Amino acid sequence: EPEVTQTPSHQVTQMGQEVILRCVPISNHLYFYWYRQILGQKVEFLVSFYNNEISEKSEIFDDQFSVERPDGSNFTLKIRSTKLEDSAMYFCASSELVSTDTQYFGPGTRLTVL
């Protein structure tokens, strides 16, 4: 069964550094998403992406964040100048359609900012 994959599984970085989290969505899916889960808190929506542009973003997704689909398979989340409060599990998801379709999630990348 096709799966969403994410790399790395764990990223440790120093405050102020830039990180790029990578995702490979399911191959025939057209919609891509990033969510995050701060330890002990809810899974929160960050951004959705379709047709090479952001279709929706939350108030969390400020200028510090950006997303990109650099080629036909990868979907990345870049966090510039990381802060301690960016430490969280970041989940990538994809869906074939958006109307009634299900979002399928990757295993997550645990980001630790020191």
Added chain:
Amino acid sequence: AQSVAQPEDQVNVAEGNPLTVKCTYSVSGNPYLFWYVQYPNRGLQFLLKYITGDNLVKGSYGFEAEFNKSQTSFHLKKPSALVSDSALYFCAVRDHLSGTYKYIFGTGTRLKVLA
């Protein structure tokens, strides 16, 4: 404001007994509702969804959920629990009428099935 509540942080059930994991939501109109399960070091795995139609939805691994519009609930159920069902369960809702893509998640319920 849109929200999802999972009132129980943890549910313990004996193997072979029926299980229920509760979810209530606060979204206007007819939302789309989902259940996901998370095993250790794994992502969120889709279990089932309610879009429209029959209020009782059947999903993976013998799970089912009942949509109750009057009580704004979408409780997850299984007739006979297995030890392997022990995991973290998340309820999610999408307010499709507003045009949003995002899912709103509950805080999760840890299910522990005791042998």
